[in-house]
Amino acid sequence: MFEILKTDRRARRGRFYTVHGVIETPVFMNVGTAAAIKGGVSTRELAEIGCQVQLSNTYHLHLRPGDELIRELGGVRSFMNWPRPVLTDSGGFQVYSLAKLRKITDDGVYFSSHIDGRLIFMGPEESMKIQSNLASTIAMAFDECIGNPAPYDYVEKACERTARWLVRCRDELERLNSLPGTINKHQLLFGINQGGTYEDLRVRHMERIAELDLPGYAIGGLAVGEGLREMYRIIDIVEPHMPQNKPRYLMGVGTPADILEAVRLGIDFFDCVLPARNARHGSLFTWQGKLNLLNEKYARDPCPPDQGCGCPTCRSHSRAYLRHLIKAKEVLGMRLAVLHNLYFYNELMLKIRGAIENNYFEDFYNKYRISLIERVKD
């Protein structure tokens, strides 16, 4: 199911076969939280800018429009007219970051909807049921998320609970996949490693969940306050304990530099809201570094945002026009900027794949790990 075509030290060039199509890895998943990419980007455009996998959110779609409704309409891929793979987040992270009045028990989590305040319960079985209704390609395990730093005892207990929940997720998804009315009977489950910034907890938890032999594994609970060095250190420690023959997904990460570091440490899947969020504030990724469109010096600049970029924005529009649109708060400006940044991320992954295939990933890494996150020098 997951084929490793080539390795370059720890970096892996892989191919993940799913019922909804093949995913070439390393891959960046484009985030469409509520079954829509931010900034008004359409699924037709997603395909055009090289997106392989779209990520949607269990928590958001459960609250609105409701997973039962999406199920009636054929699942989230049919609902949003996206024929390629979709990964759904389990809702665990959103319960931790968005919802109010949380109460966590061994059964699951009680929380209030951030939309209308109504009380909702979600546990491993509920999350699997929702994701089965959404009929995504890959379902994520329901885990207990915690911020960093957190006390050792607390993290240890959360890890144990997350491990127990994972077994329940697996059992429930197996059951759901076997039901006659299930839309995607081949839905895959990825487990999630937790353990905060404690190396022993991380490793112990990873070893424990690896025993379940799931189709893929994620590292969760990073990029939540611990700093970059800590994050890289944890990935470095955990990775050797992740199954070699399964895809590894670093959740919610990150900058182009973070992605380069993590690929170098053996990670295959990524997702992040950063390219869309930066775009909305006029910050574009280019192969010369980060470009702040709001800078006065671009006001009369007839060049495309990134010379040589093949995205729909750079093929058609100038820095001056984009700057005008963003300053005038025209939605088109946001959309064109988001399109560019998502294209850039997908292109980054394409180049990373090429670099691993052709044994120059280390050079690629050294060339870009600093320059891509620095400001463009003119």
Next chain:
Amino acid sequence: MFEILKTDRRARRGRFYTVHGVIETPVFMNVGTAAAIKGGVSTRELAEIGCQVQLSNTYHLHLRPGDELIRELGGVRSFMNWPRPVLTDSGGFQVYSLAKLRKITDDGVYFSSHIDGRLIFMGPEESMKIQSNLASTIAMAFDECIGNPAPYDYVEKACERTARWLVRCRDELERLNSLPGTINKHQLLFGINQGGTYEDLRVRHMERIAELDLPGYAIGGLAVGEGLREMYRIIDIVEPHMPQNKPRYLMGVGTPADILEAVRLGIDFFDCVLPARNARHGSLFTWQGKLNLLNEKYARDPCPPDQGCGCPTCRSHSRAYLRHLIKAKEVLGMRLAVLHNLYFYNELMLKIRGAIENNYFEDFYNKYRISLIERVKD
């Protein structure tokens, strides 16, 4: 320059030749106030949905990003990457409707920018200079706009001033077109008829400005509070005094029903923010009538917004998905809805042209003038 291919009673099927391409009339111009269509629709999409002419605003572009900047970047068509014709509004209406602290003299209008409050002066020469910098295909005359109803004496004085200003607009644009550095030396001037709801003033003003033998004439100062019957009555009265061999433009109008009425009275050009504004509120035009996407009954509706519609939205998405996006305030929902409504308007004009060409405009008018503005019956 304007060729009438066919008439059906007063309705005209025409062809307007410009330096930026041919405009098939009757035509609806898609409104991109600040050099961008609302809702994040791109110029590439504009072409795709059959838009012939894009309308931009002198007032808005003068304030931001500035017409001198746009001139440096090759004019508004080059700035926004729109190769087809552009009509620029003169700014007169926006000074009347948006700006504060207006003081009108024979020279022009003093007003405060609605963006930063700075004091600005605009008269006929200034408006022509800005529009020449924008290098649109068609420049509109700078006129004095008034709301309806207004006292007779006041309207009469405004008409006289508008007529005097028109001569200054013509002279100034001729001068600007002859300058070596001018981007579009073939920029065309349309005069604007005013006169409120007073038939004698309307006719007298129209006769006076017709003498200037300009490339086109507009009816302004309607749809500003006078009601539909009044509006149709004024068009009916003025139209016989408009030159037969010049395009006629009814500014800022209107619903599909208004357009049908006005085409029937001999109008050729239209523009209106209505399709985009309605779309943003979930109201879609369809050939079965108006459809309110926020209606609960569409929550699980897998049909496209309008069966048989060929727009990018209807080809790819369901009512249920659009409703979800608009309720979740996802920008994509607004964009898909605006795309549909603009496509509908362009399609309406295409069908109107076909109906006039083939002598069934009267039947077409009778079939649709009521049904298009009524709610969809399911």
